[in-house]
Amino acid sequence: MKNYKLTLSYDGTKYNGWQRLASTDNTIQQKVETVLSRLLDQPVEVSASGRTDAGVHARAQVCSFRAEAELGCEELLAALRQYLPKDIGALSLEEASPRFHARLNCRAKTYLYRVWTSEQPNVFERNYVYPLPVILDISAMRKAAGYLQGEHDFSAFTNAKKMKKSPVRRIDEILLDEKEEELQIYYTGNGFLYNMARILTGTLLEIGEGVRSPEEIPGILSAGKRENAGFLAPAGGLILWEVRY
Amino acid sequence: MKNYKLTLSYDGTKYNGWQRLASTDNTIQQKVETVLSRLLDQPVEVSASGRTDAGVHARAQVCSFRAEAELGCEELLAALRQYLPKDIGALSLEEASPRFHARLNCRAKTYLYRVWTSEQPNVFERNYVYPLPVILDISAMRKAAGYLQGEHDFSAFTNAKKMKKSPVRRIDEILLDEKEEELQIYYTGNGFLYNMARILTGTLLEIGEGVRSPEEIPGILSAGKRENAGFLAPAGGLILWEVRY
Numbered sequence: 001m002k003n004y005k006l007t008l009s010y011d012g013t014k015y016n017g018w019q020r021l022a023s024t025d026n027t028i029q030q031k032v033e034t035v036l037s038r039l040l041d042q043p044v045e046v047s048a049s050g051r052t053d054a055g056v057h058a059r060a061q062v063c064s065f066r067a068e069a070e071l072g073c074e075e076l077l078a079a080l081r082q083y084l085p086k087d088i089g090a091l092s093l094e095e096a097s098p099r100f101h102a103r104l105n106c107r108a109k110t111y112l113y114r115v116w117t118s119e120q121p122n123v124f125e126r127n128y129v130y131p132l133p134v135i136l137d138i139s140a141m142r143k144a145a146g147y148l149q150g151e152h153d154f155s156a157f158t159n160a161k162k163m164k165k166s167p168v169r170r171i172d173e174i175l176l177d178e179k180e181e182e183l184q185i186y187y188t189g190n191g192f193l194y195n196m197a198r199i200l201t202g203t204l205l206e207i208g209e210g211v212r213s214p215e216e217i218p219g220i221l222s223a224g225k226r227e228n229a230g231f232l233a234p235a236g237g238l239i240l241w242e243v244r245y
Numbered sequence: 246m247k248n249y250k251l252t253l254s255y256d257g258t259k260y261n262g263w264q265r266l267a268s269t270d271n272t273i274q275q276k277v278e279t280v281l282s283r284l285l286d287q288p289v290e291v292s293a294s295g296r297t298d299a300g301v302h303a304r305a306q307v308c309s310f311r312a313e314a315e316l317g318c319e320e321l322l323a324a325l326r327q328y329l330p331k332d333i334g335a336l337s338l339e340e341a342s343p344r345f346h347a348r349l350n351c352r353a354k355t356y357l358y359r360v361w362t363s364e365q366p367n368v369f370e371r372n373y374v375y376p377l378p379v380i381l382d383i384s385a386m387r388k389a390a391g392y393l394q395g396e397h398d399f400s401a402f403t404n405a406k407k408m409k410k411s412p413v414r415r416i417d418e419i420l421l422d423e424k425e426e427e428l429q430i431y432y433t434g435n436g437f438l439y440n441m442a443r444i445l446t447g448t449l450l451e452i453g454e455g456v457r458s459p460e461e462i463p464g465i466l467s468a469g470k471r472e473n474a475g476f477l478a479p480a481g482g483l484i485l486w487e488v489r490y
Contacts, residue, residue, distance in 0.1 A: 089366030121334030
């Protein structure tokens with residue numbers, strides 16, 4: 001058995017997220033596994049660095065899978081590019097060390113959330129940005145981001161129902177990059193709970209709009225109640241930017 | 246009656262082009278006219294600077310229309326943004342002088358054709374680029390572009406059947422901008438015949454691939470036969486970039 005590292009980009013607009021579901025075959029994992037299983041003529045299970053929600057995109061999602069393959073990486077990559085749907089792209093494929101696992105070995109991830117702040121609509125990127133044509137108080141948002149950085153119990157910032165595992169995560173950096181027509185928010189951390197990047201974004205946007213103050217963040221974190229945090233920002237604005245090992 | 250200048254951007258992927266058709270209502274002109282006619286409660290006819298083919302996009306298409314309107318431009322623009330489909334965006338709306346006409350007064354237009362030359366697929370812009378992962382001889386293409394610039398009979402570079410009007414057009418500039426992962430070709434001229442920008446692109450690409458030589462261009466122009474020119478490059482890679490008055 002060989003072990004492979006596959007890097008994918010995808011437009012998540014039409015899909016029910018990364019993770020395989022029993023109720024539908026419309027997930028990215030299923031599309032990729034189906035193509036790989038056919039190409040390699042054996043059942044292939046693909047692990048990604050983490051799930052992405054329905055409608056969330058990936059610039060560079062990293063996956064791993066094991067298979068017996070006669071095809072070389074270049075041939076397999078070319079075949080993937082030919083047979084994957086047009087909204088799922090195979091960026092690279094390489095043989096990985098036998099112990100490499102895309103989820104278990106992941107050290108840090110960066111998500112980007114794009115807020116389109118211009119009043120002029122962006123038809124070409126309409127599925128990749130959240131349109132919010134208002135003036136945002138970026139310095140208040142930066143102050144709030146400062147409170148969120150570091151290691152915290154992020155229970156207030158997830159819609160996960162019951163948590164078997166620890167809700168403690170470390171956010172290394174929240175970077176706000178103001179462009180002329182959009183605000184880009186980069187979140188880098190060692191892991192993200194279900195919906196976490198989108199709820200962090202919703203909370204930061206409410207602070208940017210002046211609906212809440214940055215000083216509420218420490219209390220929201222310590223109380224750990226979802227209802228204290230902000231709204232769930234729409235999936236389309238979120239993109240998994242980078243995964244590090 | 247007031248006269249208006251409306252600037253639109255659109256993702257042409259799903260549409261049968263700009264121009265109203267009897268056989269379908271799936272044209273951009275019909276979508277815009279329907280929304281304007283409802284908003285202004287009167288039949289509104291919209292003229293664009295020129296037609297765009299099915300699948301061709303516009304970054305900034307300029308249109309004009311006449312109407313009796315009580316609404317101010319700002320209100321009308323906001324309503325257009327609300328009611329137009331998500332892939333048609335109203336960038337700006339202003340009152341124009343009574344004699345302004347988007348097509349008749351147009352002095353020059355720039356089209357951009359995007360060729361995606363990287364082997365790595367671009368899922369996010371897949372509808373806006375033509376993927377051609379080959380090494381192109383850009384200097385040969387630039388030489389050919391030099392022959393195409395100027396005023397010529399472009400009969401060889403159109404699929405228009407019978408021409409009532411003159412097939413002479415002036416190309417002011419063909420600019421080839423090589424980026425890391427794509428080649429951008431900008432065409433600026435006083436007018437473009439049916440399919441002209443796409444046939445120019447197909448011909449330049451065949452020269453870039455070494456299938457033909459730049460020196461063929463003068464002969465193709467003077468013979469004026471469509472079969473001598475190159476292939477019709479796919480619609481999705483073409484975008485109406487700018488219209489000047």
